[in-house]
Amino acid sequence: MTLTLALVQILNGLQFGLILFLIAAGLTLVFGVMDFINLAHGVQYMVGAYFVAAFTAMTGGFFTGLALALPAALIFGLLLELLIFRHLYDRDHLDQVLATFGVIIFLNQAVKFVWGAAPLNVPIPDALSGAIEITDGLLYPVWRLIIIAVGLLVGLALYLVVNKTKLGMLVRAGASNAPIVSALGVNIRLLFTIVFGVGAMLAGFAGAMIAPILSVEPGMGDNVLILAFVVIVIGGIGSIRGAFIAALLIGLVDTLGRFFAPTLLRALLDPSAASQTGRAIAPMLIYILMAAVLFFRPSGLFPAKK
Amino acid sequence: MNNLVDLDAAPALATPTRARRTRILPVIIFAAFALVPLALLLGPQSYVLAVVTRIMILALGAMSLDLLIGYGAMISFGHAAFVGLGAYSVAILASHGITDGFVQLAVALATSLIFALFTGAISLRTKGVYFIMITLAFGQMLFFLTTSLAAYGGDDGLTLAARSTFFSLKFMKNDLAMYYVTFGTLLGAYLLLRAIVASRFGRVLRGIRENPVRMEAIGFAPYRYQLTAYVIAGLIAGGSGFLLANQTEFVSPAYTAWQRSGELIFVLVLGGLGSLHGAILGAAAFTLLADILSHYTENWAMIFGPILILVVLFVRGGINGLFGGKP
Numbered sequence: 135m136t137l138t139l140a141l142v143q144i145l146n147g148l149q150f151g152l153i154l155f156l157i158a159a160g161l162t163l164v165f166g167v168m169d170f171i172n173l174a175h176g177v178q179y180m181v182g183a184y185f186v187a188a189f190t191a192m193t194g195g196f197f198t199g200l201a202l203a204l205p206a207a208l209i210f211g212l213l214l215e216l217l218i219f220r221h222l223y224d225r226d227h228l229d230q231v232l233a234t235f236g237v238i239i240f241l242n243q244a245v246k247f248v249w250g251a252a253p254l255n256v257p258i259p260d261a262l263s264g265a266i267e268i269t270d271g272l273l274y275p276v277w278r279l280i281i282i283a284v285g286l287l288v289g290l291a292l293y294l295v296v297n298k299t300k301l302g303m304l305v306r307a308g309a310s311n312a313p314i315v316s317a318l319g320v321n322i323r324l325l326f327t328i329v330f331g332v333g334a335m336l337a338g339f340a341g342a343m344i345a346p347i348l349s350v351e352p353g354m355g356d357n358v359l360i361l362a363f364v365v366i367v368i369g370g371i372g373s374i375r376g377a378f379i380a381a382l383l384i385g386l387v388d389t390l391g392r393f394f395a396p397t398l399l400r401a402l403l404d405p406s407a408a409s410q411t412g413r414a415i416a417p418m419l420i421y422i423l424m425a426a427v428l429f430f431r432p433s434g435l436f437p438a439k440k
Numbered sequence: 441m442n443n444l445v446d447l448d449a450a451p452a453l454a455t456p457t458r459a460r461r462t463r464i465l466p467v468i469i470f471a472a473f474a475l476v477p478l479a480l481l482l483g484p485q486s487y488v489l490a491v492v493t494r495i496m497i498l499a500l501g502a503m504s505l506d507l508l509i510g511y512g513a514m515i516s517f518g519h520a521a522f523v524g525l526g527a528y529s530v531a532i533l534a535s536h537g538i539t540d541g542f543v544q545l546a547v548a549l550a551t552s553l554i555f556a557l558f559t560g561a562i563s564l565r566t567k568g569v570y571f572i573m574i575t576l577a578f579g580q581m582l583f584f585l586t587t588s589l590a591a592y593g594g595d596d597g598l599t600l601a602a603r604s605t606f607f608s609l610k611f612m613k614n615d616l617a618m619y620y621v622t623f624g625t626l627l628g629a630y631l632l633l634r635a636i637v638a639s640r641f642g643r644v645l646r647g648i649r650e651n652p653v654r655m656e657a658i659g660f661a662p663y664r665y666q667l668t669a670y671v672i673a674g675l676i677a678g679g680s681g682f683l684l685a686n687q688t689e690f691v692s693p694a695y696t697a698w699q700r701s702g703e704l705i706f707v708l709v710l711g712g713l714g715s716l717h718g719a720i721l722g723a724a725a726f727t728l729l730a731d732i733l734s735h736y737t738e739n740w741a742m743i744f745g746p747i748l749i750l751v752v753l754f755v756r757g758g759i760n761g762l763f764g765g766k767p
Contacts, residue, residue: 171569173702221753227569228515232709233752235702240745247739360580360698367573414588421577421584425562428574432566 138272143393144386149278151385152285156340157358158365158377159292160333166309166372166438168326171227173234174214175337176359177241182207182338183345183354184245187254196259196346203342204335211334215327238356246352253349281343288336289378296374305329309372309438361388364420368427372438380435384420391419465763466630466717473623477616489615490687491731496622497683499723500629502707503716504676509705510714511637512669513649517572518559518579519704522674524586524696525551526681531598531691541604541612545682552678553671555582560670564663579701586693597692604686612686622683626720629676633716636672645669710751712760721759 161175185206190199218237222230257263258277265273296302304325307315316322341355348354365384369376396412403411427435476492501523508514529548538544559578566574592598603612611617636642647655648662655662685691694700703726711722729747733740755761 165569171572218749225752227572228509228705228709229752231515231517231572231702232706233749235706236745236748236752238745239741239748243739243741243745247742356699360576363573364577367570367577371569410588410590413590414585417584417588418581421581424577425574428566428570429562432570434570 138269139393140390141269141272142274143390145274145278145282147386147389148382149281149285149385150389151382152282152289153340153344154358154361154365154385155285155378155381156288156343157337158362158369158381159288159374160330160336161362162366162369162372162374162377163305163309163329164326164333165366167305167312167322167329168223169312170219170223171230171234172219173231173359174219174237174241175333175362176355177238178207178211178334178337178355179341179358180245180350180352180355181210181241182341183256183348183350184249184254184341185210185338186342186345187256187350188249190256196256199256200342204339207338207342208331208335211338212327212331214334215330219330242352242356251352253351255349256345258346275347277346284343288339292374293378301325301328306438361420364424366434368424368434370434370436370438373434373436376434376436376438383423387423388417388420392416395419465760466720469717469720470627470630473626477619486615489619491727493615493619493622493687495723495727496626496720497680497687498704498707498727499720500622500626500680500683501677502704502711502719502723503626503629503633504673504680505704505708506714506716506719507633507636507645507669507673507676509708510716510718511642511649512645512666514564514666514670515572515705516563516575516670516673517698517701517705518575518577518582519673519677520696520698520700521555521559521579521582522552522677523681523684523700524582524691524693525555526678526683527685527691527695528586528589528592528681529678530604530682530685531600532592534600534602534604535592535598539602539605540608541606544604545679548678548682549675552674552681556671556674557667560667560674564666564670576698576701579696579698583693583696583698586696593692595693597690597694600685600689600691603689604682618687622687625679625683629679630716630720633676637716641665641668706748710748710758712758715760718758718760721763725759 157175157179160178161172164170164172164175182203185203186196186199188199189202189206190196193199193202214237218233222233225233262276262280265275266279268274294302296305304315304320308320308322308325308329312322315325361384365380366377368383369378369380392413395416396409399408399412399415402408473492473496477489501519504522505516505519508516508519526548529551530544533539533544533547555578559575563571563574563578587595603610603618605612612621637645644655644660644665647660648665652662681695684695707722707726708719709722710725711720712718730740730744733743737743751758
């Protein structure tokens with residue numbers, strides 16, 4: 135019984151971790167290549183979810199909705215880059231943090247203005263709405279398994295692109311030393327626009343995939359954004375591999391922590407105090423983990439800059 | 441050759457007036473705050489008093505952050521945690537019947553001190569972006585701690601039964617008294633920070649901001665100075681939390697949310713970094729703008745966000761810069 139429950143929690147943790155990876159992948163590259171802190175990356179996730187909700191309602195099918203939402207998220211991201219972010223690359227981190235904070239304030243209100251404050255629901259596609267039996271008595275929703283599969287596929291694809299192609303080589307070089315890459319005759323602005331667009335689309339994709347199991351609402355990107363930052367800081371800024379490992383780590387620690395902290399504490403404290411303390415400690419675990427990692431390795435686990 | 445002379449002469453001529461202006465502006469600001477209640481004797485006093493009190497409390501938090509960002513180049517993205525600590529100290533003690541202001545303030549400052557020492561000691565090992573992120577992480581830790589305080593309202597927050605008492609007197613209950621307590625605290629904090637910034641300690645801190653390696657080479661250990669500044673800023677922000685809880689008679693986890701830390705930075709940059717009184721100008725502009733815009737439309741954030749972006753992109757030196765103040 136406990137084992138099955140633990141397995142479910144591990145799967146949930148993996149699914150959460152992979153969603154975080156989809157968001158963090160773009161963030162870490164943008165950060166690594168251009169040294170640009172983009173707080174507005176979280177709203178990209180929210181906008182992706184809203185797009186899929188809107189297009190699904192419009193076309194009647196989730197997959198047609200998704201097919202329209204992805205390019206829309208890409209265009210939206212590039213538009214933001216063109217209008218605002220482009221003017222911030224040469225600024226210091228303080229300016230970047232503030233201006234992108236302004237983008238968050240605006241967009242959180244703008245989605246409320248356009249789609250209303252009430253959460254939107256996106257139905258899971260009929261064919262994939264069931265659950266399958268993994269082991270005896272363990273039913274797990276198909277949609278969550280699909281998120282895990284898609285997340286792993288995207289991770290693999292990114293790994294191949296970053297490590298086996300010329301574009302990937304340039305991205306890695308850009309993350310470790312952008313000025314030199316630029317001096318060697320590479321159009322770093324164009325490279326960056328590509329990286330930014332792909333990153334924005336991946337975050338939008340994460341939002342679209344999660345939309346059927348979460349409610350789509352204003353501000354949904356804010357907390358995810360902070361978690362994505364925790365991921366890239368633990369993983370080391372600019373490193374896809376670091377982001378992948380750290381995302382899974384955060385996903386598992388957070389999910390399992392919330393589940394097991396009260397149970398484990400019960401051995402030390404009486405039940406009500408244990409569940410109380412457990413619930414207090416669980417959400418703090420990942421931040422404690424981050425502080426610990428930075429204490430011992432101030433540049434994260436896999437820093438891209440040497 | 442002529443050019444060189446001109447370049448040298450221009451700042452020399454400009455300096456005296458500029459220096460006078462930066463000295464006069466804070467005096468004007470504080471005089472205005474001191475006189476606001478008198479000017480309102482005939483008007484809708486309680487509402488305006490509450491707004492101006494809010495401005496001063498926000499200014500106190502932002503001003504303490506100025507010591508870190510403006511003078512120490514330590515961009516803390518978790519400063520709202522201290523405001524939350526101060527506010528929750530008041531509310532939790534009050535819920536147990538301890539309304540004595542001195543006890544509450546002592547607890548607020550003590551918890552801020554401990555939190556600042558602990559988080560500062562770890563955070564200051566990191567630099568640049570990592571410092572921003574780790575202070576953010578500590579802020580989030582406190583946020584989740586406050587949401588899990590089921591006995592003290594959890595997510596919903598906690599209403600204060602009564603404002604703090606001093607010598608068993610309930611004079612803080614009076615909005616005018618509350619106003620002048622806040623005014624006195626702000627003035628005191630301003631003079632204290634002014635003295636700190638001008639002292640040897642402040643000069644070392646600014647030296648570290650400009651070039652930590654060089655400061656280390658001439659015999660100063662940056663870490664200690666930065667940690668001391670971090671603790672001072674935390675204490676003042678904790679004090680602003682004490683006032684905030686008293687003014688709103690309510691505390692909630694939202695006080696410690698990362699968006700609040702972002703707001704503090706915004707207020708500071710809007711007013712002008714590295715001048716101390718810039719934080720007051722920023723707090724006034726921020727609060728009044730939000731108040732006025734929210735009168736006209738519920739979607740005021742859609743106007744507010746772009747204003748923030750435009751300020752960052754085009755207004756260098758903030759409002760203080762417009763008045764000719766220099767950072």
